[in-house]
Amino acid sequence: xxxxxxxxxxxxxxxxxxxxxxxxxxxxxxxxxxxxxxxxxxxxxxxxxxxxxxxxxxxxxxxxxxxxxxxxxxxxxxxxxxxxxxxxxxxxxxxxxxxxxxxxxxxxxxxxxxxxxxxxxxxxxxxxxxxxxxxxxxxxxxxxxxxxxxxxxxxxxxxxxxxxxxxxxxxxxxxxxxxxxxxxxxxxxxxxxxxxxxxxxxxxxxxxxxxxxxxxxxxxxxxxxxxxxxxxxxxxxxxxxxxxxxxxxxxxxxxxxxxxxxxxxxxxxxxxxxxxxxxxxxxxxxxxxxxxxxxxxxxxxxxxxxxxxxxxxxxxxxxxxxx
Amino acid sequence: xxxxxxxxxxxxxxxxxxxxxxxxxxxxxxxxxxxxxxxxxxxxxxxxxxxxxxxxxxxxxxxxxxxxxxxxxxxxxxxxxxxxxxxxxxxxxxxxxxxxxxxxxxxxxxxxxxxxxxxxxxxxxxxxxxxxxxxxxxxxxxxxxxxxxxxxxxxxxxxxxxxxxxxxxxxxxxxxxxxxxxxxxxxxxxxxxxxxxxxxxxxxxxxxxxxxxxxxxxxxxxxxxxxxxxxxxxxxxxxxxxxxxxxxxxxxxxxxxxxxxxxxxxxxxxxxxxxxxxxxxxxxxxxxxxxxxxxxxxxxxxxxxxxxxxxxxxxxxxxxxxx
Numbered sequence: 001x002x003x004x005x006x007x008x009x010x011x012x013x014x015x016x017x018x019x020x021x022x023x024x025x026x027x028x029x030x031x032x033x034x035x036x037x038x039x040x041x042x043x044x045x046x047x048x049x050x051x052x053x054x055x056x057x058x059x060x061x062x063x064x065x066x067x068x069x070x071x072x073x074x075x076x077x078x079x080x081x082x083x084x085x086x087x088x089x090x091x092x093x094x095x096x097x098x099x100x101x102x103x104x105x106x107x108x109x110x111x112x113x114x115x116x117x118x119x120x121x122x123x124x125x126x127x128x129x130x131x132x133x134x135x136x137x138x139x140x141x142x143x144x145x146x147x148x149x150x151x152x153x154x155x156x157x158x159x160x161x162x163x164x165x166x167x168x169x170x171x172x173x174x175x176x177x178x179x180x181x182x183x184x185x186x187x188x189x190x191x192x193x194x195x196x197x198x199x200x201x202x203x204x205x206x207x208x209x210x211x212x213x214x215x216x217x218x219x220x221x222x223x224x225x226x227x228x229x230x231x232x233x234x235x236x237x238x239x240x241x242x243x244x245x246x247x248x249x250x251x252x253x254x255x256x257x258x259x260x261x262x263x264x265x266x267x268x269x270x271x272x273x274x275x276x277x278x279x280x281x282x283x284x285x286x287x288x289x290x291x292x293x294x295x296x297x298x299x300x301x302x303x304x305x306x307x308x309x310x311x312x313x314x315x316x317x318x319x320x321x322x323x
Numbered sequence: 324x325x326x327x328x329x330x331x332x333x334x335x336x337x338x339x340x341x342x343x344x345x346x347x348x349x350x351x352x353x354x355x356x357x358x359x360x361x362x363x364x365x366x367x368x369x370x371x372x373x374x375x376x377x378x379x380x381x382x383x384x385x386x387x388x389x390x391x392x393x394x395x396x397x398x399x400x401x402x403x404x405x406x407x408x409x410x411x412x413x414x415x416x417x418x419x420x421x422x423x424x425x426x427x428x429x430x431x432x433x434x435x436x437x438x439x440x441x442x443x444x445x446x447x448x449x450x451x452x453x454x455x456x457x458x459x460x461x462x463x464x465x466x467x468x469x470x471x472x473x474x475x476x477x478x479x480x481x482x483x484x485x486x487x488x489x490x491x492x493x494x495x496x497x498x499x500x501x502x503x504x505x506x507x508x509x510x511x512x513x514x515x516x517x518x519x520x521x522x523x524x525x526x527x528x529x530x531x532x533x534x535x536x537x538x539x540x541x542x543x544x545x546x547x548x549x550x551x552x553x554x555x556x557x558x559x560x561x562x563x564x565x566x567x568x569x570x571x572x573x574x575x576x577x578x579x580x581x582x583x584x585x586x587x588x589x590x591x592x593x594x595x596x597x598x599x600x601x602x603x604x605x606x607x608x609x610x611x612x613x614x615x616x617x618x619x620x621x622x623x624x625x626x627x628x629x630x631x632x633x634x635x636x637x638x639x640x641x642x643x644x645x646x
Binding site: 081102108115119128140142146 | 345346347349350401404405423424425427428429430431432434435436438439442447448451452454455456458459462463465466467469470
């Protein structure tokens with residue numbers, strides 16, 4: 001845990017040293033506002049831990065870590081326009097606090113900044129190539145997510161592919177970037193990537209569960225927001241598959257209602273159906289499968305077990321295996 | 324002219340070989356739709372001509388040329404959302420033909436693709452760094468342009484700085500990228516960059532003039548669109564400076580009217596004031612100054628004059644010195 005805390009501190013120090021300002025202020029104020037909000041710094045941490053695992057130079061790895069955090073925050077700013085989301089992490093979104101045009105433009109600038117940061121270390125060209133690839137995948141995932149809003153029949157497989165692209169590939173790429181800086185072997189980088197994909201899938205499924213089954217205070221979002229927004233999550237799609245004809249029709253109907261209806265009542269009714277069908281438990285079983293695959297890939301990496309301790313501990317904390 | 328035509332053809336062939344498609348189709352269709360529209364391919368041509376001038380490898384330079392065209396088209400897609408523009412080059416904009424969300428997302432993917440293309444050649448890291456720098460500058464220029472919409476008093480200097488960032492730096496960077504691929508000397512790259520900045524300033528001033536003083540058929544945009552949109556162009560700002568108190572107040576009032584007013588009448592009245600104050604001629608004089616500075620910088624480049632012929636001819640065609 002000491003190592004994890006130290007890397008967290010190192011990244012915080014690195015962020016504090018970085019100048020996110022510039023002119024015109026209207027462009028840069030939303031950038032500092034977004035990126036300097038406290039967050040888990042999950043992607044930078046995965047990058048730094050992967051680099052540490054392979055004995056890489058932390059000073060070099062801080063750049064892709066910063067690139068990843070900047071890139072991630074760019075996606076949040078643009079996603080919030082598309083979702084017309086007023087709040088994020090309990091604070092006003094850029095879209096809400098400024099306007100859509102400023103949110104588009106400051107997001108664009110952040111995407112360019114992410115590439116600038118990725119290009120800084122010796123292996124900059126390789127890191128920027130990885131960023132380019134994952135950036136496109138994430139756009140593809142977000143487009144799938146937008147498509148799902150109007151698609152009548154989304155399958156569970158399509159949903160899993162969407163969250164792979166929208167969430168898992170960035171975690172996997174964060175690990176890959178850290179290992180690349182450290183000069184790890186290609187086979188080990190591939191295993192680490194696989195670890196990241198599976199961890200990411202589990203992470204997103206957990207996020208879907210927490211959206212409904214946690215309190216607002218710890219999670220910082222509206223309770224049951226996915227249901228209010230008619231998001232077709234794993235919980236919803238699994239429930240549709242397990243439901244009686246009557247429940248299925250009711251669920252489908254509830255997921256056409258817009259926010260002007262009684263939101264609380266809708267969330268309660270959907271949750272009652274979910275609970276009756278035990279979809280939370282089904283979701284947790286799938287999560288456990290992904291976790292198992294993740295840790296199997298981590299184990300297969302050609303390094304002594306003691307080198308993997310910090311990344312393993314961090315991932316266990318994430319996946320809820322460790323509290 | 325033979326060389327110019329050949330490079331144009333080579334770039335067209337390179338574009339035709341490039342696969343702009345992908346899944347989901349909703350993300351990639353707007354990308355091919357935009358980038359495969361016929362255009363001047365100005366930025367790619369400047370890149371290829373600069374590379375040719377310094378005897379570089381054309382195969383390597385085609386990549387930054389493609390990156391520049393992809394990047395430029397990304398800016399058009401996002402600008403059209405911000406301007407709520409229905410038409411571009413006489414065709415529906417992505418924003419209009421699809422919707423704002425798809426325009427945001429396919430633009431984002433194109434920005435990532437531009438970096439991927441820039442990273443392809445041997446000097447990929449350097450090229451991507453140049454792209455990162457110019458991408459931020461263009462966001463800054465676009466933000467200044469947005470600010471001008473609501474700002475009461477924009478100075479001519481502020482306007483010139485805005486068009487430098489929004490237009491000129493990309494032309495200068497296109498030349499810089501071509502010369503970088505060719506391994507030109509730093510001092511020559513700087514002169515070429517200066518050539519590009521001045522050419523770009525002249526080019527934008529010409530664009531502002533053509534918006535009002537050309538027929539729709541050749542220009543592909545609405546006649547007097549800048550006046551209809553209350554754009555504070557050089558013509559407008561110069562007119563404000565030269566106008567009598569009465570004309571100035573009238574102009575300022577006309578530039579608060581929104582499109583539900585009689586557009587044709589407004590454009591005619593503004594044009595009558597411009598003509599009376601000879602701001603077209605004033606604008607052309609400033610253009611000529613920039614042109615002169617541009618060609619002086621080109622002359623100072625340490626190469627025999629015959630090596631500069633093709634770039635010079637192309638620039639003369641652009642600036643209207645040659646028809």
